[in-house]
Amino acid sequence: SVANRTYPGAVQLANKAFADNQPSLLVAKRKPLNISIDLPGMRKENTITVQYPTYGNVAGAV
Numbered sequence: 001s002v003a004n005r006t007y008p009g010a011v012q013l014a015n016k017a018f019a020d021n022q023p024s025l026l027v028a029k030r031k032p033l034n035i036s037i038d039l040p041g042m043r044k045e046n047t048i049t050v051q052y053p054t055y056g057n058v059a060g061a062v
Helices: 055-061
Strands: 033-036 047-050
Touching: 033 055, 047 055
Parallel strands: none
Antiparallel strands: 033 047
16 A cells, blocks of 8 residues: 555655555665654754655654
8 A cells, every 4th residue: 555655755766656555665775764743832953864765663763
């Protein structure tokens, strides 16, 4: 399903599977990903670096 394949930093192939809402992830060595969330009341501590940007690591950081 698209829910477990789409997350900030995901790299997906633009192919027929993508058009059918079943995107294929491109698996490769990744650089760290900085995630910034801007919500009312948050201090300047709104950025986190995800060293290994997988679905689980990005979801855990958010």
